[in-house]
Amino acid sequence: MPLQLTPLVAVGVLCFLLVWIAIGAWVKFDAHARGSDHPGFWGVLAPVSGIVLAYYLLWWRRGRSRRYPPSRWERATAIAVVAGLGGLVVGSLVSAPDPASQLTVWPVAFVGCLPVAYWVVRRRFGASGSEYAGR
Template identity: 70%
Template sequence: MSLLLTPTVAFGAALVLFVWIALGAWVNFDARARGSRHPAIWGVFAPLSGIVLFYYLFWWRRGRPRERPPGRVERATAVVVVAGLGGLIVGSLVSPPDPTSQLTVWPIAFACCLPLAYWLVRARLGTKGSESAVQ
């Protein structure tokens, strides 16, 4: 079955690209806040390679405390990434295994996951003046 490029599917594909870029931006912001000498390299290669992303999240990031609390843009990118991954999981569970159907359902699942993602990121990263912001 070929992928039919309807406006809904095109919007889903654009949203996938947007979440992918947001993942790179979040990794860049986080690596910079943790004192990396080359945060842009982390930001580029983490979304491109799942191995680099898992290494960053589960090994490199854990050994370095934040030097400054997350800013507003970093929290916003984290919300987009969490909602994107949550929407991907929910969308793959409720839609048929057809790429066109998944790209059609995923934006709706993404939008439904946004409030939960906002709540999770706010609870985890805190607000600018809170003590939980610096980990």
């Protein structure tokens, strides 16, 4: 059965694209803050390849401290990423197992996860300042 493009499914696809772009933007901002010579490389390849994203998060990023605190844009992209991934998990748990149902539930779950994502990002990028090499 082919996927029917209803307005709700189109909103789900746009939400998916937003989160996908936000992952690349957040990785680029973070790589730049950690002194990467090629943050655009990380920003383009991380959302395309889960292996590159896992390598960045688990290996490359771990060994380098930030040179400056996160900007407003970096926090906003991190909130979108956390809410998007949380919404994906919640949407897959409460919807039917077909793609159309998941794409219609995911935007609602994304919006529902935004306050939690804001809280998580706020706690993670807190004002302690102890992890920045420039201070």
